[in-house]
Amino acid sequence: MDILQLLIGGIANGCIYGLVALGFVLIYKATEAVNFAQGDMMMIGAFITLTMVNEEWWGLPFGIGVILAIVIMAGLSYLLEVVVIRKLFGQPQFAVVILTIALGFVLRFFAGVIWGHDPQSLETPFAGKAFDIGGLILGYDEAVVIIATAVLTISLYFFFQRTRLGVAMQAASQNQLAAYYMGIPVKWISSMIWAVAGVTATVAGILFAAKGAIDPASGLLGIKAFAAAVIGGFGSLPGALAGGLIIGIVEPMAQYFAPPGYSQIMPYAIMLIVLVVRPNGLFAQIQQKKV
């Protein structure tokens, strides 16, 4: 029973890692650059929601606050791509990496100034309640995390498979030059990808802040999510989610069964093992070009 309980908590945590990892992979696939500020975007998204919803700030109804925060973060991420990232077009990928790391610092600093460094919790309608299934405790917050992740993943799946814009996004990430030749507006598409990554980051942030507490340093969770993306095979969306779940589940298990301290290194240990055994990740999407 203990193990089942751990499993539930792990899955809920893993969903959040998975959503942040999803943001990493989306941007990597579209622009071949890694956005190391993804975790900090999650943190900012959470704080914006908190500002909308919490009583001591604006106290908007929860649903409206969430939707507003998602829209604002989508817009901010879109602008970030247009104003900052696009200027590095044609520069080495390294430049984008450094830029996004720096961006993470800036975001963390701003969040500290505006919202303070103390952990704060998002006030949600589902806080503190739990289902009791034969002794197994499933918090409303955990249930919401799992359901929201499932809904978001399924809608992203349909967006990428069924809509014209979604397929064009896939096309642009698979062969940018050919996408240009087809008349697909590649630059606009990469801005839109950033917007989508901003949305997944915000949803992850909301779920994170609803389950626990958020402070400006919470964005460092992005590093674990990065490990999750590598485990899944950087470039595979289902892989990112699976990687997140693996890390989420292993962490509490290691805490329970292994000596203290081991649980912190588990995500990276798994990442190393995967890199040695399957260098392309668990769900590699690699294809050699035929001549």
Added chain:
Amino acid sequence: MNAPAPVLSMKNIETFYGPIMAIRGVSIEVPKGQIVTILGANGAGKTTLMKTVSGVMDPEKGQVVLEGQEIQGKDPDHIVRAGVAHVPEGREVFPFLTVHENLMMGAYTRKDRENIADDIDMVFEYFPILKERRDQQAGTMSGGQQQMLAIGRGLMAKPKVMLLDEPSLGLSPLLVQEIFAIIKRLNAEQSVTMMLVEQNANVALKAAHYGYVLEIGRIVMAGEAKQLLASQDIQEFYLGQTGESQRGQKRWKRKKTWR
């Protein structure tokens, strides 16, 4: 040249790769409903010329005129919308999309959504293998099939002029014959205007109406495809036929007439 008005014309195009001048003042006309081929060896500037037309590269000087509109220096998506479809060298299909999705991407810029399904059927008629592989990932198909898909994808844009960059690249002689037969049929039956870049001069000149020879960024020869096929220079330097000399040996020092 006694031909219909040009759909596409280039006037004194000069294109650079950084400091290197790849196209040195080229003028070409593509008349409506015809196939115009541009021949040349590696590095002659054929692909650069194509990229200049489709807007992936911008010329420093000169004009690209499509039906009276200047399109040089515009973004590629604008030029596709204006009616130029580029079938790139080396296929460049979207490897993880299905055949059907690839074709749909070819039609990305089109406004008349209701006609797209008909055009997909048209493409399937010319390339029956694509219909069979409709839901297969494009990257898993053979080179010849990918080339067919690339041409079909170009057709889906309903272009005023289609740029074909080396459709014979890396294909067996038999497949080259097959693809060029379809190119000729498309031109005759659907009256698709084409600008065809090729290294395989023999095949290209047999399919085309008019031809240009490009060497290190300049046009060195132009004429009706039949004339070019018969020309001694073309035969020797592009078709690899050696005429008998007086001593019964190949004369290595023979000069090209344009040098």
